[in-house]
Amino acid sequence: xxxxxxxxxxxxxxxxxxxxxxxxxxxxxxxxxxxxxxxxxxxxxxxxxxxxxxxxxxxxxxxxxxxxxxxxxxxxxxxxxxxxxxxxxxxxxxxxxxxxxxxxxxxxxxxxxx
Amino acid sequence: xxxxxxxxxxxxxxxxxxxxxxxxxxxxxxxxxxxxxxxxxxxxxxxxxxxxxxxxxxxxxxxxxxxxxxxxxxxxxxxxxxxxxxxxxxxxxxxxxxxxxxxxxxxxxxx
Numbered sequence: 001x002x003x004x005x006x007x008x009x010x011x012x013x014x015x016x017x018x019x020x021x022x023x024x025x026x027x028x029x030x031x032x033x034x035x036x037x038x039x040x041x042x043x044x045x046x047x048x049x050x051x052x053x054x055x056x057x058x059x060x061x062x063x064x065x066x067x068x069x070x071x072x073x074x075x076x077x078x079x080x081x082x083x084x085x086x087x088x089x090x091x092x093x094x095x096x097x098x099x100x101x102x103x104x105x106x107x108x109x110x111x112x113x114x
Numbered sequence: 115x116x117x118x119x120x121x122x123x124x125x126x127x128x129x130x131x132x133x134x135x136x137x138x139x140x141x142x143x144x145x146x147x148x149x150x151x152x153x154x155x156x157x158x159x160x161x162x163x164x165x166x167x168x169x170x171x172x173x174x175x176x177x178x179x180x181x182x183x184x185x186x187x188x189x190x191x192x193x194x195x196x197x198x199x200x201x202x203x204x205x206x207x208x209x210x211x212x213x214x215x216x217x218x219x220x221x222x223x224x225x
Contacts, residue, residue, distance in 0.1 A: 006157075032209040043201075044158070044215040051210070093157045101146065101207040105157035 002028045004096045006106035013084055014114055021079045021109045023094030029074035030096035034103065035067070038091040050077055084113040117141070118202045118216055125222040132189040134219055136202030139183040145206055147178060148213065149187045151198040158201065158215075161187065192223045 003026040013019050023033060032051050036044040048064075050056035050071035058064045068080040077096075081088055093108045119137040126132040138147065146165050150158040162169055162176045164185075169176045175188040189196055201218040205211050 004157075034212070036215075043217055044152075046212060046214070049210065049212065091155075095158075095213070097209040097211070099209040101163060102148075102160055103211075103213055104160060105150075108155070108157045110155075 002026075002096070002098070002102075002104045004030075004094065004104050004106040006092075006094055006109050008109060009107065010110040010112075012112045012114065015085050016083055018080055018082045019084055019111060021081075021092055021094075021111075023077045023079070023096065023106050025075050025096045025098070025104075028096075028098040030077070031074065031099050032097045033071055033077040034095035034097070035069060035077075035079050036093045036095065038093060038108075044093060081111065084111070086113045089113045117204050117214070120200075120202055120216065120219040122217065123220040123222065125224055126192050128194060128223050128225055129191055132192040132196065132221055132223070134187040134189075134200050134202075134221065135184065136187070137184045138202070138204045141182050141204050145204045147176065147182075147185050148203045148205060149174070149176065149200060150203065150213075151196075151200045152218070153195075153198045161200075189221075192221075194223050194225065197221060197223045 005024045007022045035047045038044045047062045048056045048058045050069050056069035071077040089112050094106045095103045097103045148163040149161040152158045164176045178185045199218040
């Protein structure tokens with residue numbers, strides 16, 4: 001299967017700071033990338049969908065000004081959590097699709113906001 | 115809301131086949147059945163998908179009923195490393211197609 005990477009794998013930050021998470025498709029071009037969030041013992045929840053070169057589409061209840069998404073190339077999307085607070089602590093996972101029938105996922109980024 | 119129903123958990127003995135059921139009675143004609151699994155603290159891993167016909171790859175087999183209202187994922191020889199949460203998802207294909215994750219089924223493989 002196709003390979004998707006995320007960086008960093010984990011990050012600890014102070015409340016009020018911003019954190020950027022990168023998602024890369026390593027061996028295919030991802031026309032669409034998806035960002036998910038997963039709280040402990042819960043399932044993945046889709047936050048937003050982004051197409052290369054276009055603005056992201058956010059799911060209901062997700063603050064677009066807090067979770068900034070950039071999909072500037074066919075292999076890279078970034079998620080920036082602005083002014084992070086402890087309640088933003090979660091496991092963030094990206095998915096990437098290259099137009100085929102399958103979405104592939106990164107290994108996830110664990111964020112802890114103190 | 116997820117459009118699939120899975121039992122919350124099941125277990126099987128190592129080396130035996132694991133048969134994971136999924137109900138998707140409201141599936142539409144163009145929706146595929148996808149299976150992913152998530153091992154603790156990792157991103158979901160793609161397993162297999164199908165539309166109507168049964169499918170097999172190096173990881174598993176997917177059996178879809180003729181009316182397409184249910185399916186079964188078969189891991190032919192389960193190992194301890196197959197312990198994970200398995201998600202059955204119905205979705206259209208295409209780059210923009212969203213995947214809606216339900217609670218999945220927790221498979222525990224015992225020695």
